[in-house]
Amino acid sequence: MRSIQMSLLKLFTLFVVLFVVAACGASTPEPAAPAEEPAAEEAPAEEAEQAAEAEEPAAEEEAMAEPSGDPIRIGSSLSLTGPFGATAAVHKIIGDEFVKKINAEGGLLGRPVEWVLFDDESVPDKAAALYERLITEEEVDLLIGPYGTGNITAAMNVAERYGYVFPHHTGSLTYAYTYDKHFPMWYTGLHPNITTANLLFDALETSENPPETIAFVVNQFPGSKFMAYGQEGTDEGGAVKIAQDRGYDVALEVEFPLTINDWGPIAAQVRDADPDFIYLAGLGLNANGLMEALQAIDYQPRGFFVLWPAAGPLLALGDAAEGVMSVTLFEEHEPFLSNPGAAEMVEKFGAAAEEAGMGYTAVETQASVSWATWQVLTTAVKETGSLDQDELSEWLHNNTVQTVMGPVNFDASNQNYGPDLQKIKQVQNGEWIVVYPADFAKDGAAVAYSSN
Numbered sequence: 001m002r003s004i005q006m007s008l009l010k011l012f013t014l015f016v017v018l019f020v021v022a023a024c025g026a027s028t029p030e031p032a033a034p035a036e037e038p039a040a041e042e043a044p045a046e047e048a049e050q051a052a053e054a055e056e057p058a059a060e061e062e063a064m065a066e067p068s069g070d071p072i073r074i075g076s077s078l079s080l081t082g083p084f085g086a087t088a089a090v091h092k093i094i095g096d097e098f099v100k101k102i103n104a105e106g107g108l109l110g111r112p113v114e115w116v117l118f119d120d121e122s123v124p125d126k127a128a129a130l131y132e133r134l135i136t137e138e139e140v141d142l143l144i145g146p147y148g149t150g151n152i153t154a155a156m157n158v159a160e161r162y163g164y165v166f167p168h169h170t171g172s173l174t175y176a177y178t179y180d181k182h183f184p185m186w187y188t189g190l191h192p193n194i195t196t197a198n199l200l201f202d203a204l205e206t207s208e209n210p211p212e213t214i215a216f217v218v219n220q221f222p223g224s225k226f227m228a229y230g231q232e233g234t235d236e237g238g239a240v241k242i243a244q245d246r247g248y249d250v251a252l253e254v255e256f257p258l259t260i261n262d263w264g265p266i267a268a269q270v271r272d273a274d275p276d277f278i279y280l281a282g283l284g285l286n287a288n289g290l291m292e293a294l295q296a297i298d299y300q301p302r303g304f305f306v307l308w309p310a311a312g313p314l315l316a317l318g319d320a321a322e323g324v325m326s327v328t329l330f331e332e333h334e335p336f337l338s339n340p341g342a343a344e345m346v347e348k349f350g351a352a353a354e355e356a357g358m359g360y361t362a363v364e365t366q367a368s369v370s371w372a373t374w375q376v377l378t379t380a381v382k383e384t385g386s387l388d389q390d391e392l393s394e395w396l397h398n399n400t401v402q403t404v405m406g407p408v409n410f411d412a413s414n415q416n417y418g419p420d421l422q423k424i425k426q427v428q429n430g431e432w433i434v435v436y437p438a439d440f441a442k443d444g445a446a447v448a449y450s451s452n
Helices: 002-023 033-042 044-063 085-104 124-136 149-162 192-204 222-229 239-245 264-273 286-296 311-315 342-355 365-384 389-397
Strands: 072-078 113-119 166-168 182-184 213-219 249-256 277-284 304-309 325-328 401-403 406-408 423-428 431-436
Touching: 072 085, 072 124, 085 113, 085 277, 085 342, 085 365, 113 124, 124 149, 149 166, 149 182, 149 222, 166 365, 192 222, 192 239, 192 325, 192 423, 192 431, 213 222, 213 239, 213 264, 222 239, 222 277, 222 304, 239 249, 239 277, 249 264, 264 286, 277 286, 286 304, 286 311, 304 311, 311 431, 325 431, 342 365, 365 389, 365 401
Parallel strands: 072 113, 166 182, 213 249, 213 277, 277 304, 304 325
Antiparallel strands: 325 423, 401 406, 423 431
8 A cells, every 4th residue: 555655656746847847848858767667557558558569560570581491382384395385484484473472471381382393295194194293292282273274174183183272274164173172263254155255246346347257267275165166065155156146147167276387278268258357266376377377378357356365476476466356364554453462463574574585574364363373372371371271272262362363252153263354455556455344444445446
């Protein structure tokens, strides 16, 4: 009791001194050391708050601490050689940059991340064998899918056999992916054979004089055939059937092998059909091959769409590429740049692509879906604090992930697909820009047809 009285007396004395000094216009002196003790006794809540604030920087420093311990190993293959090499190179740069970023931020679960990457040489059977090796010999903790539908399908079968979570970035054979732990970032919905074609035709019909006749040139690659014709054994159809249902005249249908060497005969067929519009269900350098062959016979298309082009090499064709259309999930302009992590991705990819000597250093669909795939996998690990495949899968099924392409979630009742997020882009004034829908178009841009 006596100590409390003494403390109160000290506080009263201090208050009187401070009041007198303030009244005289003098600056307030620092309180004497003895007076600090009762303040601590009288205000434990304030002291706790100050202590908590002092701990916050320490917590931040801990979160950014150098990762330590055994690495978390993430395994995958990419088509570093073979027909898919030009596009897979984009995915390698993205993976390298994302791993650098995650390690600079403290790794995962406080441990460094190591990317175990093999070359599948663009061969599905090779991809399957490599994923078997990644799981059984390399004993990786996590997986990310390879590039290309055929390789993804083959690798997914292996992941399913071992129960691994399988995020992947470019698989288009959507109907075949029934594995409950696959998480697709080719965010095109479950029926892109329907939605993609309708999106394109809706875009074309916003022009003043839309095309009336269309030539379909189709790569026999499983994904592109699905987009053109739909699932085999069903009457659902794809772009060809939808065009006919919407009243277009299909002037030509021709298929070509994945490893085509001579585009001359197909170019001649296109010239003879002389369509208003060419729909090329192809990928990679297919568009370059066909357009160069058309130039060789002095034929300039009035309109041209390519499904999954190598964006940079196509632009390198110069004036011949003007007006070419495609689909996209991301371009380097608003509103895409406002998505979480988008600006950082653009900066890191651009610098790394330039250093690698790539002719095209802008981010578009391939780079963005790859970055988003890494975002999805690492977010699940951080949020669960686990590497357990079942825990990661459950979390992804029940949560939304903010990505550079926008928010994504995985609907288990829809084979883990959400809505189709694709947009229509076009080469205008020598650059790829979104032109449809209007809400995503760059600076109010619109579809240009006829382009030549």
